[in-house]
Amino acid sequence: MHEKHGLRRSLRERRKAVGASARASSARSAARRGVRLLRRAHHVGVYWPIGSEFDPRPLARALMRAHRVVYLPVAGRRPGSPLAFLPWRPPFAPGPLRIPEPRWGRRMIARRLDAVVVPVIGFDSRGWRLGQGGGYYDRTFGFVSRKARPRPLLIGLAYECQRLASAPREAHDVRLHAVLTERRLYRARGMVA
Numbered sequence: 001m002h003e004k005h006g007l008r009r010s011l012r013e014r015r016k017a018v019g020a021s022a023r024a025s026s027a028r029s030a031a032r033r034g035v036r037l038l039r040r041a042h043h044v045g046v047y048w049p050i051g052s053e054f055d056p057r058p059l060a061r062a063l064m065r066a067h068r069v070v071y072l073p074v075a076g077r078r079p080g081s082p083l084a085f086l087p088w089r090p091p092f093a094p095g096p097l098r099i100p101e102p103r104w105g106r107r108m109i110a111r112r113l114d115a116v117v118v119p120v121i122g123f124d125s126r127g128w129r130l131g132q133g134g135g136y137y138d139r140t141f142g143f144v145s146r147k148a149r150p151r152p153l154l155i156g157l158a159y160e161c162q163r164l165a166s167a168p169r170e171a172h173d174v175r176l177h178a179v180l181t182e183r184r185l186y187r188a189r190g191m192v193a
Contacts, residue, residue: 004168007130011122014161015052023055026182030157031058034117034180035066041114041153045071045085048092048100053119054157060088071108074101075136082140084109097134110140113152118176120158127176127188128167129156141174153177160184 018026038044044063046056060070071085075096085108092100110116118137122130131137141154156179163181179186 004130004133007164007168008121008133011130011162012052015054015121015159018052018159018161022182026159027055027058029182030054030056030180031062033185034059034155034157035062037155037178037180037185038063038068038115038153041068043069043071043108043113043115045073045108045110045113045116045152046088047117047119048072049119050099054159056117056157059117059157064088071113072100072102073136073140074107075099080135080139082110083136085113110152111143115153115155116141118154118156120156120162120176120179122162122164122167123156123158123176123179123186124164124167125186125188126166127156127179127186128169128173129176129179130164130167135172138172138174142172144174155180 046060049055063070070088072088073083074086075083077096086102087105089102089105091103093103095101120129144154154176156176158179158181160181160183175188177188
């Protein structure tokens with residue numbers, strides 16, 4: 001546990017060191033490549049960036065221009081409950097985790113989404129992700145690893161500086177199908193993406 005805590009702190013520092021112009025350029029690049037990657041996905045979940053997280057909003061806007069339905073996660077009122085998803089539509093207001101969420105719309109459960117863009121603190125080329133530590137995505141998408149034909153596709157969004165030789169993992173961790181960085185797409189070995 002201490003190893004993960006120190007690793008998260010180190011990776012957040014790396015992420016914070018990415019300059020503003022590099023952040024904007026990376027987000028635009030990811031938007032172009034992400035729309036191509038998600039060309040068959042109609043219902044796509046994305047996250048609202050907090051702190052120095054890779055910004056998925058340009059990708060979300062590009063997906064909406066391509067006539068995709070984009071959703072944001074909504075945290076349950078009870079700690080530990082899985083995420084639900086509401087259509088990306090203003091107004092947004094802070095939810096239980098103080099992250100902006102849509103205030104209205106038809107709820108979409110995780111199983112019905114075609115793809116989800118997931119925030120990442122660290123990742124490796126096998127698709128293992130180090131997240132914030134709250135377990136929300138692992139609890140919500142735990143069913144994906146048990147399915148022969150995975151849906152939704154889980155796509156991490158990260159800077160190249162967040163790549164690890166091997167991400168620490170536990171039995172409950174959910175593997176990503178791919179990670180999109182400012183430089184390239186990493187398809188997880190042994191996963192369909």
